[in-house]
Structures are given as structure tokens and as C-alpha cells.
Amino acid sequence: MPTMNTPFETNLFRHLSQFFADHHYLLLADQKQFRKITPTGFQNVIFSPSFYQDEIWVDILFGTRNQQIEQIAQQFLRNAPEFRDHANTTIVALGKFRDTPYFRYKLKPDESTETLCRDVESFFRKDGFAFLDKHGSIDAIDTLLNSQPDQPCKFLYNQTHRCYKGLIAAHLNHNPRFDGLIDRYRLELQRQTQNPHEQLQFERLIAYLLHYSAN
Numbered sequence: 001m002p003t004m005n006t007p008f009e010t011n012l013f014r015h016l017s018q019f020f021a022d023h024h025y026l027l028l029a030d031q032k033q034f035r036k037i038t039p040t041g042f043q044n045v046i047f048s049p050s051f052y053q054d055e056i057w058v059d060i061l062f063g064t065r066n067q068q069i070e071q072i073a074q075q076f077l078r079n080a081p082e083f084r085d086h087a088n089t090t091i092v093a094l095g096k097f098r099d100t101p102y103f104r105y106k107l108k109p110d111e112s113t114e115t116l117c118r119d120v121e122s123f124f125r126k127d128g129f130a131f132l133d134k135h136g137s138i139d140a141i142d143t144l145l146n147s148q149p150d151q152p153c154k155f156l157y158n159q160t161h162r163c164y165k166g167l168i169a170a171h172l173n174h175n176p177r178f179d180g181l182i183d184r185y186r187l188e189l190q191r192q193t194q195n196p197h198e199q200l201q202f203e204r205l206i207a208y209l210l211h212y213s214a215n
Contacts, residue, residue, distance in 0.1 A: 005029055008056060008109075009049060015117045020045070023129060031086065036132075041065035043132040044088065045124070050104075058105040058116065062128055063091030063155070064136045072168050072212070076205045077161060089141055089165055090155045094123065097131075097154075141165075142173040149184045160198065163189050164205060171209045182206055 005013070009032065016034070017027050025034035025045065033046040041064065048059040066089045074084040095103030105116045134140055135155075144155045145166035156162045163185035170178045189202050 005032070006049070006051070008051075008113075009047065012047065012049075012058075012113050012117070015113055016120065019117075019121050023124075038064075038136050040136045040138075041067040041070070041089070043136060045128070046091075054108065056107045056109060058107070060094040060105070060120065061091050062094065062097075062124075062132060063088040064132060064141070065089050066136060066138060066141055066169075068138065068172060069141065069165055069168050072205075072208070073161070073164050076164060076201045076208075078201075090135060090144055091157060092155050094120075094128075097127075138169055138172045142169040142175055146170050146175065146177070146181060149181055149188075160189065160192055163202065167205065167209065171212070 013027055013029055020034040025036045028035050032048065033044045035042050035044040043064050044062065046061040048061065050057045065087065069089050070087055074087060079087060095101055107113065107116065135144055145153055145162055146169065152159055153162045156165065167181055167185055170181050186202065189199060
């Protein structure tokens with residue numbers, strides 16, 4: 001559920017609001033993110049601070065939502081109804097994107113956020129916005145999620161959701177490897193969980209897709 005922002009978060013968002021506004025992102029403070037609406041869904045940048053006794057760690061995540069994929073996926077995933085319209089299709093931490101997966105910004109409680117903000121702006125100007133602009137389409141998401149089906153995908157935290165969303169993207173994109181992906185992700189789900197409900201839901205998704213035709 002949405003939470004109140006701390007003074008640190010309020011200050012951070014205040015410093016970054018104009019930069020993101022210049023790129024057509026609006027601040028959704030209660031969800032700790034900047035979001036840009038697109039023809040296919042949205043792009044967002046999420047700030048996730050952790051507060052310790054003498055240090056603040058800030059993780060930054062960014063990704064996309066493809067509405068067509070999510071309209072199908074959310075029928076089969078166990079997300080709470082109030083979160084379904086806000087679910088990302090892809091999401092990656094800034095550190096993981098840079099291949100430094102344990103990276104966090106670390107600040108003292110009284111330290112200025114200027115260096116953090118400058119680095120964030122530089123990253124999105126150079127790489128982040130271009131990546132987001134490129135990876136909102138079904139074709140691009142199909143490639144992101146399904147190019148290496150035997151490996152964990154770094155562009156989604158929940159690898160169970162990767163099986164669902166990867167398969168949906170493959171079907172919508174008429175991926176010729178669709179039948180093979182059914183077998184691969186079915187096995188992957190069996191490896192991840194012994195929950196029969198989860199496996200049944202995935203079989204329901206497969207049946208749905210085999211009879212689904214996009215208008």
C-alpha cells in the first residue's frame with residue numbers, strides 16, 4: 001500500500017522532479033516513483049531507500065509496463081487487485097543493469113543528495129531513458145525475457161512471473177520458439193515450486209494462449 005514519504009525522500013524527489021519532468025515523467029510520491037505514460041503502458045523509475053542507524057542506502061529500479069501483456073498476466077498471477085494496474089512487465093535495479101548487482105547509493109543521514117542526483121541524472125541521460133524507450137514493445141520484451149530461457153532473467157525479479165510474462169510476450173509476438181518455451185517454462189516452474197495451484201494456473205495460461213487471438 002502507498003506509504004508516507006520520509007523527509008529524506010521528500011527532499012530527494014524535490015531535487016529530481018524537474019529533471020524527470022523535462023523527460024515527461026510525473027512524480028507519484030506515494031509509490032516512490034517517477035512515471036511516464038506511453039502508448040503501450042508506462043515507464044517508471046522507483047526509489048527504494050533503506051534506513052539504518054547511521055546510513056541510508058538507496059536502491060533505484062526502473063522498468064516498463066506493457067498493457068497488453070499485463071492484461072493477460074494479471075488474470076493468472078496472484079497479485080492483490082489493487083496492485084495489478086501498477087505491475088511492471090520488466091524491472092531491473094540500476095546496479096544490476098550495470099552488472100554490479102550489490103550496488104546501492106550510501107549516504108550519511110545529514111549528507112547532501114547532490115552527488116546521488118547528479119549520478120542518477122547522468123545515468124538516465126546516457127543509458128536509462130534510451131533503454132526504457134526501446135523496451136516497452138512486445139517485440140522488445142519478448143527478446144528481453146526469452147532470448148536465454150535456460151538462464152535467470154535480470155530484467156524481472158520474480159522468475160515465476162518471468163515464465164508467465166515471457167510466454168505471453170512470445171505468443172503475442174508470434175515467436176517461432178513458442179512451443180519450446182511452453183516446455184521450458186513448465187519445467188522451470190516445476191523446479192521453482194511444488195505448489196500445485198501455481199502449476200495449475202500456468203496450465204490455464206497455456207490453454208488460454210493457445211485459444212487467444214489478438215484483435
